Amino acid sequence: MGKKIIVAGGGHGGIAAGMLLARNxxxxxxxxxxxRENMGHDWTDIFDKKGFTxxxxxxxxxxxxxxxxxxTFYGPAMETALHQNTPLDQLEIQMERRDIYNxxxxxxxxxxxxxxxxxxxxxxxxxxNRVVGIKTNDGEILGxxxxxxxxxxxxxxxxxxxxxxxxxxSVDYEQFYVYRAFWNxxxxxxxxxxxxxxxxxxxxxxxxxxxxxEEHTDVLIGRFMPFDMAEVDRTMESLRKxxxxxxxxxxxxxxxxxxxxxxxxxxxxxxxYAAIGDSAFMTVPIIGSGIANSFKAAAILADAVxxxxxxxxxxESLWKYQxxxxxxxxxxxxxxxxxxxxxxxLEGHELDYIFRTGILNADDMTIGADSTNLASMLxxxxxxxxxxxxxxxxxxxxxxxxxxRMGLExxxxxxVTAAMPKKYDRKAVLKWVKQYNSCFKx
Ligand SMILES: Cc1cc2nc3c(=O)[nH]c(=O)nc-3n(C[C@H](O)[C@H](O)[C@H](O)COP(=O)(O)OP(=O)(O)OC[C@H]3O[C@@H](n4cnc5c(N)ncnc54)[C@H](O)[C@@H]3O)c2cc1C
Numbered sequence: 001m002g003k004k005i006i007v008a009g010g011g012h013g014g015i016a017a018g019m020l021l022a023r024n025x026x027x028x029x030x031x032x033x034x035x036r037e038n039m040g041h042d043w044t045d046i047f048d049k050k051g052f053t054x055x056x057x058x059x060x061x062x063x064x065x066x067x068x069x070x071x072t073f074y075g076p077a078m079e080t081a082l083h084q085n086t087p088l089d090q091l092e093i094q095m096e097r098r099d100i101y102n103x104x105x106x107x108x109x110x111x112x113x114x115x116x117x118x119x120x121x122x123x124x125x126x127x128x129n130r131v132v133g134i135k136t137n138d139g140e141i142l143g144x145x146x147x148x149x150x151x152x153x154x155x156x157x158x159x160x161x162x163x164x165x166x167x168x169x170s171v172d173y174e175q176f177y178v179y180r181a182f183w184n185x186x187x188x189x190x191x192x193x194x195x196x197x198x199x200x201x202x203x204x205x206x207x208x209x210x211x212x213x214e215e216h217t218d219v220l221i222g223r224f225m226p227f228d229m230a231e232v233d234r235t236m237e238s239l240r241k242x243x244x245x246x247x248x249x250x251x252x253x254x255x256x257x258x259x260x261x262x263x264x265x266x267x268x269x270x271x272x273y274a275a276i277g278d279s280a281f282m283t284v285p286i287i288g289s290g291i292a293n294s295f296k297a298a299a300i301l302a303d304a305v306x307x308x309x310x311x312x313x314x315x316e317s318l319w320k321y322q323x324x325x326x327x328x329x330x331x332x333x334x335x336x337x338x339x340x341x342x343x344x345x346l347e348g349h350e351l352d353y354i355f356r357t358g359i360l361n362a363d364d365m366t367i368g369a370d371s372t373n374l375a376s377m378l379x380x381x382x383x384x385x386x387x388x389x390x391x392x393x394x395x396x397x398x399x400x401x402x403x404x405r406m407g408l409e410x411x412x413x414x415x416v417t418a419a420m421p422k423k424y425d426r427k428a429v430l431k432w433v434k435q436y437n438s439c440f441k442x
Contacts, residue, residue, distance in 0.1 A: 002026040003311050006143035007113075008121050008134050008156045010039060012104065013276035013294030013301075014149020016055040019108035020302035028112070030149075031119040031136060039105065040097035042252050043180060043218070048369035049093045051292030054299045060103045065095040069211070071195045073355070073365045076203050076348035078242070080355040082362040083192050090368025092289075100291065121150060123159030124273070131160070131273035145305065145313040146273050149294075152260045154279035165267040165430045170281065173344045173442045174262035176206070176288055177226045181254040182216040184247030202238065203348035212245040219246060222259070222288075224344055259288040263337035263413070263440050264330045266433035269318035269424075274301055282329070285337040287367060293329055300324045319424035326420055334417045335410045337440050342406035344442060350399050357392035359399070361385060413439040 002025040007014040010032035018028040032039070046068045052059055059065070068091055070084040105115065125133040125140050133142035134156060148156045152175065158168045189212040201208040206223035221227075221235050240246050265280040276282070276297050283290035304321035305313065346354075354360050363385070393400045416435050421428045 003145065003313075004143040005029070005305075006031065006134055006141060006146045008146055008148050009150025009154065009279070010034070010101075010105075010115070011149030011151055011277040011279065011294065012100070012291055013282070013298045014147050015104050015108050015113070016295050016298035017147055017149075017276060017301045017305075018113045019104070019111050020055060020298060021305060022108070022111040022113045024302070024306050026305075028108075029114040029116060029143075030108075031116050031121060031134065031141065033118065033120045035117050036105075036115070040101040041255075041257070043097055043182070044094050045097050045100065045289075045291055046092045046094050047289055048292035050369060051295035054292075054296040055104075056299075057103070057107055059093075060095070060099065064099045064103075065093040067091045068094045069195045071197050071209075071365070072192055073197045073199060075352040075355045076198075076200045077352040078198075079352060081192065082355060082360070082365045084366040085362065086366050086368050090370060092292075092369050121155055124156045126161070129164065130271040131156075135159075144272065144311065147301070148273065148275040148279045149277050150279055152258060152278040152281065154275070156273075157265075157275055157279050160270065160273070163430075164270045165426075165433045166270060166273075166275070167265060167267075167433075167437065170260060170262055171442075173224050173341065174260065174281075174440075176222045176224065176259040176261050178220060178222045178257050178259055179227070179232045179255070180218070180220040180257065181250045182218050182252040184249045184251055185212060185215065185217045185245050186247040187244035188212075189243075189245050196243075199343075200346065200348045200351050202235070205344060208235070208239070210239060210243050210246065212243075216251050217243070217245045217247065259283060260290070261285045261288050261337075261340055263334045263436075264326070266436045267429060268322050268325070269315050271314050274305075274318050274321055276301060282325075282333070285333060285340040286343070292369075293333075296329060297321075297325050300328065314424075315426075316424040323420060323422065326417065331414075331417050334413050334436075334439070338406055338410040338413050341409065341440065341442060342402055345402055345405075346399075350396075350402070353396055353399060354392070357395070358385070358388040359392040359403075361388075409439060 005021055005026050005028045007018045007030040010030050022028040070086055073082040120137040122135040124131050125135055131146050133140055148154050160166050195211045198208040209220045211218040260278055260281040260283050262281050264282055268275040268280045277294035278290055282293040301321045308317040416439055421432055
């Protein structure tokens with residue numbers, strides 16, 4: 001019998017890593033609080049299809065996905081429309097969350113991964129520094145390695161002792177509070193306004209989207225602070241005035257959820273423990289996409305576990321997962337967390353100025369499948385654009401100050417992230433993570 005791997009929570013990355021490990025002879029079980037039928041949310045997601053390739057799966061049947069529609073960005077004054085023009089090979093796919101789950105669960109089961117549903121995880125079981133299992137509502141379950149895929153509020157990560165250097169909780173401005181529902185569609189919309197992203201809508205700190213699809217109108221209200229149903233009702237009323245396509249009947253969804261929008265977890269491994277997906281905050285900080293990154297991380301984690309010839313799954317051997325993740329993905333995400341922090345400091349009229357004067361233009365907002373770092377997002381900037389951007393900045397001292405602050409923070413975050421210890425040494429890692437965490441203060 002292979003070494004026993006516990007996947008704590010049925011997050012995307014955990015199931016995918018479990019699939020790759022079971023294929024290599026490991027004994028993998030996923031413990032999940034939901035029932036099988038309730039896996040995943042009742043909505044669609046947009047993500048890079050290369051996520052499937054990373055975990056060795058073909059794209060699901062063509063009937064299950066379509067290419068995403070380009071988005072149009074507006075500031076609160078709604079005066080400048082920045083419409084994306086994503087090259088075809090960079091367009092992400094849109095797929096039902098439940099179909100994504102069906103596909104990865106079926107493939108994981110084929111390799112021998114076992115699933116225990118209706119199992120509420122309460123925390124980690126530790127012996128000394130080593131995570132040896134999970135506490136559940138059915139008692140303790142022990143294993144050789146715990147892969148924490150229980151999402152951004154993972155009770156496993158939250159229960160780990162401070163001396164491991166793994167941040168238990170996120171702080172203000174690191175998560176998005178979201179209300180999302182699909183409303184009955186009451187009008188057709190021109191192509192450019194099919195997927196509207198309203199930034200700092202009504203001068204509230206957050207992003208709202210109105211996506212008019214074939215069967216419904218998908219509205220997502222996202223804020224950096226919690227809000228209630230009365231605020232949803234008020235915002236919907238206001239949105240309906242400018243968007244004829246939003247009806248008053250909820251057809252699907254209609255719940256409050258959270259998305260991490262922050263830098264990846266500074267330390268994501270310990271003896272017998274590795275965090276993945278939202279539990280390690282792997283979403284793209286500005287846009288909150290985390291599915292493809294979770295799949296890509298799963299392949300990196302599985303490689304590190306398989307390469308551990310002693311099968312000790314110590315922090316030292318799992319550090320390879322962390323460094324490789326940062327090399328390929330995390331080092332691009334961390335600076336984006338600084339850009340997000342700047343957005344949280346902007347006033348609505350400043351964002352309108354940035355859009356109106358071309359400091360940010362449609363090309364900058366064209367976020368494709370490979371846009372997982374700042375260089376790729378701003379890549380290909382033309383000299384004429386640079387002149388426009390600089391003129392805009394020079395003419396507005398307040399915006400300039402905020403952008404310069406962001407630039408300095410971004411440079412620090414880039415340098416500190418690159419200085420991550422190459423090998424796991426607890427003292428060096430704790431010293432480094434303190435510096436890393438200090439780069440992302442509101
Ligand atoms: C409204 C919204 C829209 C989004 N849109 C997109 C998008 O378009 N594209 C994209 O790429 N990403 C999107 N995301 C982000 C995406 O959902 C995550 O980044 C991605 O799913 C990776 O998270 P995860 O699977 O690791 O964690 P989760 O999706 O949080 O899954 C964690 C799993 O662990 C289980 N669990 C949690 N706690 C316990 C417990 N105590 N005991 C047992 N099981 C537990 C949960 O039930 C769940 O099954 C969106 C998120 C939200 C909220």
